[in-house]
Amino acid sequence: MVRSVKSKMSFELLGLAPALVRAVEEQGYTQPTPVQQEAIPLGLQGRDLVGSAQTGTGKTAAFLLPILQRLEAGRRGRLRALVLVPTRELAEQVLERARAYGRHLQLESVAVYGGVGMEPQTRALKRGADIVIATPGRLLDHMRRGHVDSSHLEVLVLDEADRMLDMGFAPDVRRILDSLPAERQTMLFSATISGDVDRLARRALNEHAAVEIGRRAEAADGVEHVLVAVDKAEKRHVLATMLQELPKGRTLVFTRTKFGADKLARHLRREGNDVAAIHGGKTQSARNQVLDRFRQGTTRILVATDVAARGIDVDDVVMVVNYDVPQDPEIYVHRVGRTARAGAQGVALTLMSPDEWLMMRDVEKLMGRTFPREVMPGFEPAVPPGQPSPRNSVPRPQGRSVMARRGRARRR
Ligand code: AMP
Numbered sequence: 001m002v003r004s005v006k007s008k009m010s011f012e013l014l015g016l017a018p019a020l021v022r023a024v025e026e027q028g029y030t031q032p033t034p035v036q037q038e039a040i041p042l043g044l045q046g047r048d049l050v051g052s053a054q055t056g057t058g059k060t061a062a063f064l065l066p067i068l069q070r071l072e073a074g075r076r077g078r079l080r081a082l083v084l085v086p087t088r089e090l091a092e093q094v095l096e097r098a099r100a101y102g103r104h105l106q107l108e109s110v111a112v113y114g115g116v117g118m119e120p121q122t123r124a125l126k127r128g129a130d131i132v133i134a135t136p137g138r139l140l141d142h143m144r145r146g147h148v149d150s151s152h153l154e155v156l157v158l159d160e161a162d163r164m165l166d167m168g169f170a171p172d173v174r175r176i177l178d179s180l181p182a183e184r185q186t187m188l189f190s191a192t193i194s195g196d197v198d199r200l201a202r203r204a205l206n207e208h209a210a211v212e213i214g215r216r217a218e219a220a221d222g223v224e225h226v227l228v229a230v231d232k233a234e235k236r237h238v239l240a241t242m243l244q245e246l247p248k249g250r251t252l253v254f255t256r257t258k259f260g261a262d263k264l265a266r267h268l269r270r271e272g273n274d275v276a277a278i279h280g281g282k283t284q285s286a287r288n289q290v291l292d293r294f295r296q297g298t299t300r301i302l303v304a305t306d307v308a309a310r311g312i313d314v315d316d317v318v319m320v321v322n323y324d325v326p327q328d329p330e331i332y333v334h335r336v337g338r339t340a341r342a343g344a345q346g347v348a349l350t351l352m353s354p355d356e357w358l359m360m361r362d363v364e365k366l367m368g369r370t371f372p373r374e375v376m377p378g379f380e381p382a383v384p385p386g387q388p389s390p391r392n393s394v395p396r397p398q399g400r401s402v403m404a405r406r407g408r409a410r411r412r
Pocket of ligand 1: 028031032033036054058059060061
């Protein structure tokens with residue numbers, strides 16, 4: 001219900017001024033993306049927010065449109081909005097977007113980044129830009145030379161915060177934060193919300209005003225998350241064995257590559273399973289056929305890549321298997337969101353080889369909890385020297401685990 005109302009959402013209904021609505025229409029956008037639907041009204045209210053959104057979700061417009069609307073109303077010709085980005089390429093992209101969305105407004109935007117001469121940037125800053133889009137190191141350089149007056153700053157955006165931290169910009173960002181007016185609106189966007197990003201958000205955003213978008217939303221309550229520690233070479237045997245004994249309903253298995261999807265599907269078929277693979281290497285009509293059979297229940301197990309799985313909207317998936325731990329924790333949340341829909345119960349089973357333990361920690365950090373780790377008898381992984389045992393790396397949960405139930409099933 002909420003979804004269908006949202007899908008009819010227009011840019012006007014989000015509260016954007018006609019000049020901005022016209023500009024986005026000229027870009028060919030017919031309706032706001034989900035992150036825009038969530039973030040634009042909050043941005044227009046002047047709220048601080050944390051958006052967990054990757055590139056490609058429309059996050060740039062989600063922060064630029066509210067900024068442009070706010071700046072249109074006040075005095076021009078001095079720095080009022082600052083967007084910090086990790087790379088020169090992103091700075092150029094955001095600048096290009098700011099000019100496109102602001103084409104019917106009289107606002108100046110400028111990008112400053114390293115690797116090119118200071119002089120043209122200095123001149124542009126001194127002419128009085130309303131919006132500055134900057135990489136942290138070069139901005140600090142300009143600040144130290146007195147080229148930037150940030151005393152009238154109203155809005156700060158930290159874009160791709162995780163990448164900024166990964167690239168070692170934390171000290172620069174902290175210095176910049178210390179020099180900005182404390183009373184301001186701050187929006188932070190990040191593909192992943194790690195502990196470091198969280199700390200940055202707590203430092204940069206006003207307490208109590210932070211709003212998270214998208215994060216955790218799709219991890220349904222009815223999901224039992226199970227991690228099985230296993231050597232990479234044993235994964236397919238472990239999965240084939242577990243599929244015999246775990247819930248018998250529709251099962252969606254995720255692999256990282258198309259090749260991996262085909263290979264696994266072949267193996268599981270040889271082991272006597274009803275299984276098909278779906279990925280971008282197949283024609284649309286072949287994919288539709290596979291999906292129809294999965295939907296009807298003729299095929300019980302579908303092995304999919306993340307890209308191919310985007311269009312899969314099937315209810316009653318009782319188990320999602322992460323055959324590979326996804327490199328991006330957000331992907332885990334998306335995958336697992338396919339099970340336990342509408343209050344149902346589901347299992348999210350992850351086969352985790354020793355080289356994937358750290359990635360799994362990132363997933364757990366994102367979800368704010370740890371999951372029980374299991375070891376399948378006869379398939380204990382070789383633990384690399386210096387690594388904790390997978391079993392002892394987290395406290396054992398209370399209650400019976402999937403593996404314990406599995407053991408009972410076997411004895412029956
Ligand atoms: P971003 O995630 O901000 O990098 O945006 C990804 C791409 O989506 C860019 O090429 C934008 O021009 C485009 N885009 C942003 N918002 C919309 C929208 N509402 N409808 C269609 N395309 C959009």
